[in-house]
Structure formats: C-alpha cells, structure tokens
Amino acid sequence: MRLKQKIILLNIGTLLIMLIVLGIIISNITDNYNLNTRLQYLQGQSEYAATYIEQYVMNKSRSFFDVPALMESNAGYLAEFLERTVNGRVQIYYGNSLLGDSEDIIDQNTAIRPEVAQTFQKNSAYFISQGPNRTFYYAAPVVIGNKYTYSVAFIYSLAETDKMKKNTIQMFVITGIIASMIVLLVGTAISNMIIYPIKSLHRATKQFSKGNLNSRADVFTKDEVGELSLTFNAMADNIHEMITKLNYEQEKQKNFFDNFTHEIRTPLTTILGYTDLLWKTNDEEVKDRSLFHIDSEGKRMLKMVESLLELSKLKKFDLELNKQTTDIKRLLEEVCDSMHYKARRYNISFRLKLEPVVYIVDPDMFKQLVINIIDNSIKYSKSEFIDITLSSADKLKLVIEDYGCGIDPKNLESIFEPYYKVDKSRNSKIEGWGLGLSIVKEIVSKHNGYINLSSVLKGGTKIEIIL
Numbered sequence: 001m002r003l004k005q006k007i008i009l010l011n012i013g014t015l016l017i018m019l020i021v022l023g024i025i026i027s028n029i030t031d032n033y034n035l036n037t038r039l040q041y042l043q044g045q046s047e048y049a050a051t052y053i054e055q056y057v058m059n060k061s062r063s064f065f066d067v068p069a070l071m072e073s074n075a076g077y078l079a080e081f082l083e084r085t086v087n088g089r090v091q092i093y094y095g096n097s098l099l100g101d102s103e104d105i106i107d108q109n110t111a112i113r114p115e116v117a118q119t120f121q122k123n124s125a126y127f128i129s130q131g132p133n134r135t136f137y138y139a140a141p142v143v144i145g146n147k148y149t150y151s152v153a154f155i156y157s158l159a160e161t162d163k164m165k166k167n168t169i170q171m172f173v174i175t176g177i178i179a180s181m182i183v184l185l186v187g188t189a190i191s192n193m194i195i196y197p198i199k200s201l202h203r204a205t206k207q208f209s210k211g212n213l214n215s216r217a218d219v220f221t222k223d224e225v226g227e228l229s230l231t232f233n234a235m236a237d238n239i240h241e242m243i244t245k246l247n248y249e250q251e252k253q254k255n256f257f258d259n260f261t262h263e264i265r266t267p268l269t270t271i272l273g274y275t276d277l278l279w280k281t282n283d284e285e286v287k288d289r290s291l292f293h294i295d296s297e298g299k300r301m302l303k304m305v306e307s308l309l310e311l312s313k314l315k316k317f318d319l320e321l322n323k324q325t326t327d328i329k330r331l332l333e334e335v336c337d338s339m340h341y342k343a344r345r346y347n348i349s350f351r352l353k354l355e356p357v358v359y360i361v362d363p364d365m366f367k368q369l370v371i372n373i374i375d376n377s378i379k380y381s382k383s384e385f386i387d388i389t390l391s392s393a394d395k396l397k398l399v400i401e402d403y404g405c406g407i408d409p410k411n412l413e414s415i416f417e418p419y420y421k422v423d424k425s426r427n428s429k430i431e432g433w434g435l436g437l438s439i440v441k442e443i444v445s446k447h448n449g450y451i452n453l454s455s456v457l458k459g460g461t462k463i464e465i466i467l
C-alpha cells in the first residue's frame with residue numbers, strides 16, 4: 001500500500017473510531033436522560049392516579065365495605081379515564097386479578113407482571129422492555145382508606161424515545177459519511193504535500209544511483225524530509241567530488257604513461273638508426289658521431305626510465321622540472337645532428353641560424369620539445385628545408401619553420417589536443433599517436449612560455465616558442 005493511501009486510511013480510521021465512540025456515548029446519555037424523564041413523569045402520574053381513584057371511590061361509597069364492589073364495577077371506567085391523562089394503557093389490579101384495562105383484553109393471561117407483584121409490598125416498580133419497540137412498564141400501589149390495596153399499572157410506549165435514539169444514531173452515521181469524504185479530500189491534499197518532497201528525493205536518489213552524479217533533491221521543507229534531502233545532497237556532492245578527483249588522477253596517470261611511451265620512442269629510433277649506420281660505414285668520423293648519439297640518447301632513455309620508476313614509487317604522476325643553466329645553441333645542434341639521419345631519409349636538410357644563447361630550462365624536456373616539432377616537419381611537410389632560428393633579446397626565441405604542405409586552418413584549433421591527428425586514416429603511411437604537439441604545449445607552459453603556430457596550406461608551417 002502506498003504511503004499516501006496509508007495516511008488517508010489512518011485519518012479516516014481515526015475519525016470513524018472517534019465518531020463511533022462519541023456516538024455510543026452521546027446516544028446512551030440522551031437515551032438515559034429520556035428514560036429518566038419518562039420515569040419521573042410516570043411516577044407523577046401514578047401519584048395522581050392513586051389520589052384520583054381514592055377520591056372517586058370514597059365519594060361514591062357510603063361505607064368502607066362498599067369499596068371492593070365499587071372498584072370492581074368502576075375499574076374499567078377509571079382505567080379509561082386515566083389513560084387519557086397518562087397517554088398510555090392503564091390497568092387496575094386487585095391482587096392477582098385484573099379489574100380494569102383501558103384497552104380491550106385480548107388474551108386472558110393469568111400470570112401477572114412482576115412489577116405488579118411488587119406493589120403488594122406497597123412498593124412501586126418498573127421495567128423497560130428491550131428491542132426495537134421498547135415499552136415502559138410502571139406499577140404503583142393504590143391504597144384506599146388504609147385498608148384496601150389495589151395496583152395501577154401503566155404500559156407506556158417508548159416509540160418517541162426510540163425514534164430520538166434512532167435519529168441520534170442516524171445523525172452520527174451521516175456525519176461520519178460527510179466527514180470521511182471531507183477527510184478524503186483534505187487528506188489527499190495534505191498527503192500530496194507530505195509526499196511530494198519524498199517523491200522528489202526518491203527521484204533524485206534513483207537518478208544518482210543510475211550514474212547521474214549531478215542529480216540533487218529539491219529541498220521544500222525544514223522538516224525531517226527536508227533534512228534528509230539536505231543530507232543526501234551533501235553526500236552526493238562529496239561522492240561527485242571524490243569521483244571527479246579519482247577521474248582526474250586516473251586521467252593524469254594515463255596522460256603520464258602515454259607521454260612517457262611516446263617520448264621513449266624517439267631515442268630508440270635514433271639509436272636504431274645510428275646502429276644501422278654503424279653496420280654500413282667505414283668512415284671513422286661517422287662512426288664516432290654515431291657512437292656519440294647512441295651513447296647520449298641511451299643515457300637520456302635511462303634517465304627517463306629512472307625518473308619513471310621514481311615517480312611511480314611516489315605515486316606522483318606529474319613531471320617535475322629539473323631546471324639548469326643550459327647552452328641552448330649546443331643543445332639544438334646536438335638534436336639536429338641526432339635527427340640528421342632521419343631527415344636525410346626524407347631528403348630534408350636543416351638550416352640553422354643560431355645565436356649563442358644560455359638559458360635556464362630543463363634540458364631533457366627542452367630537447368623533447370624540439371625533437372617533437374622537428375619530427376613533425378620531417379614526417380609531414382615534404383619540405384626541402386627546415387629553418388631553425390634561435391635568438392635572444394631578454395627572452396629566448398626559437399623559430400622552427402618548414403615550407404611544405406602546411407595545415408588546413410580548420411584543423412589548427414585542435415592541433416594541440418592530445419590524440420589529434422589531421423590524417424586520421426588507418427592506412428596513413430606516417431605513424432603517430434597525435435601526442436607530440438600536446439606534449440610540446442605542456443612543456444612550454446611548464447616553462448611559463450608561449451607557443452605560436454601559424455600555417456598556410458601548401459605554404460608551410462612556422463612554430464615560434466618564446467620563453
């Protein structure tokens with residue numbers, strides 16, 4: 001059963017129980033009062049009847065001895081006369097025998113009523129029959145001249161009292177029906193008011209349990225339901241915050257490992273490239289250069305792996321800068337030299353215009369940044385030259401420019417997003433994760449610098465870095 005139905009049923013139930021109890025009490029009180037009034041009335045009538053009968057008989061008799069005969073002959077008349085004042089059937093007895101009856105005696109019942117028997121002891125007595133048509137039996141002694149005791153009995157119909165009792169009960173039944181209907185209407189309205197906030201809370205929790213973390217309960221009232229809604233909302237806020245934090249951490253972790261695997265690829269390619277060259281060449285100078293690059297890229301890789309181990313031990317997935325005064329010109333020359341082998345495969349040559357600049361950067365990260373940009377120009381541009389210009393007024397300015405295919409302006413906005421590639425086709429000959437430029441952007445922002453990328457389709461791409 002729904003809560004709403006329970007509330008309404010409870011209200012109607014309480015009301016009906018109250019009406020039934022009240023009805024019983026009130027109808028009993030009024031009925032008792034009415035019976036009492038009748039009793040007093042009959043008492044009064046019996047006193048009047050006794051006086052009247054005595055007077056009547058005494059007036060008519062010449063001596064005491066005439067009384068029995070007079071009573072026998074006049075009892076019928078007296079009963080009929082008294083009936084008119086009492087408004088009920090009147091009987092007059094002498095001992096067990098009925099002398100007169102205001103109504104025709106239909107069955108000659110020999111047994112007399114117990115109330116009449118009571119009058120033999122000079123007491124009056126009464127009895128009220130039960131049932132739908134009640135009758136009041138009242139009997140009182142009539143003593144004539146202290147010698148003869150007769151009985152006068154009233155058989156008085158209680159139809160009017162019964163009717164009143166019936167009316168009272170009917171009134172309560174009608175009141176009960178009307179009140180129940182009112183309670184039904186008012187109860188529905190009130191229970192709707194009570195239930196609406198509960199329903200809203202229920203809706204919110206259901207939505208939340210289905211994964212809608214933004215679902216909150218409306219708070220309508222300041223009662224217990226209102227408090228519950230507030231508690232739920234606070235709990236939902238906490239859970240939401242915790243999940244966002246967890247997601248953020250997970251995202252950060254994923255980014256870290258993606259970037260790491262991305263960056264470890266470049267030294268490996270360089271090492272494999274120069275190893276290949278070593279097999280083929282006899283030129284001592286080329287051998288020397290190859291070994292130098294294999295050694296330096298190998299060391300860089302080792303450093304990367306060590307820092308990865310360190311960070312994973314600390315559960316910290318943020319690359320920390322290890323800034324130091326760095327000869328940027330030399331760093332750029334080394335990078336170009338190490339990428340020389342790859343550039344040659346694409347028939348591209350570097351043109352360096354490098355001013356001697358010494359600046360405080362994280363040398364490994366700066367190297368990654370330059371490698372990623374040059375790697376793109378080599379892979380994508382089909383340019384003949386890559387111009388690398390380094391200058392410094394008070395800030396470091398590095399420009400890397402190619403004159404190749406360029407990038408469609410509609411793609412420029414998204415180019416720095418992780419996993420974004422202009423040519424998404426799987427058959428693309430050029431391998432790449434779409435991570436290079438997003439890493440470049442992160443490294444630049446870690447150095448509090450700016451990056452500008454301008455590109456003209458079929459005209460080339462220019463990347464400017466200012467630190």
Ligand SMILES: Nc1ncnc2c1ncn2[C@@H]1O[C@H](COP(=O)(O)OP(=O)(O)OP(=O)(O)O)[C@@H](O)[C@H]1O
Nearest residue numbers: 376377380406421422423432433434435436437461
């Ligand atoms: N110099 C450029 N000339 C033409 N297109 C470029 C150039 N630089 C970047 N792009 C385009 O921008 C996209 C994003 O470059 P990004 O370096 O982020 O990813 P990627 O090179 O595809 O993959 P990854 O660097 O992870 O190996 C590339 O897929 C490429 O289409």
Ligand SMILES: [Mg+2]
Nearest residue numbers: 372376436437
């Ligand atoms: Mg790239």
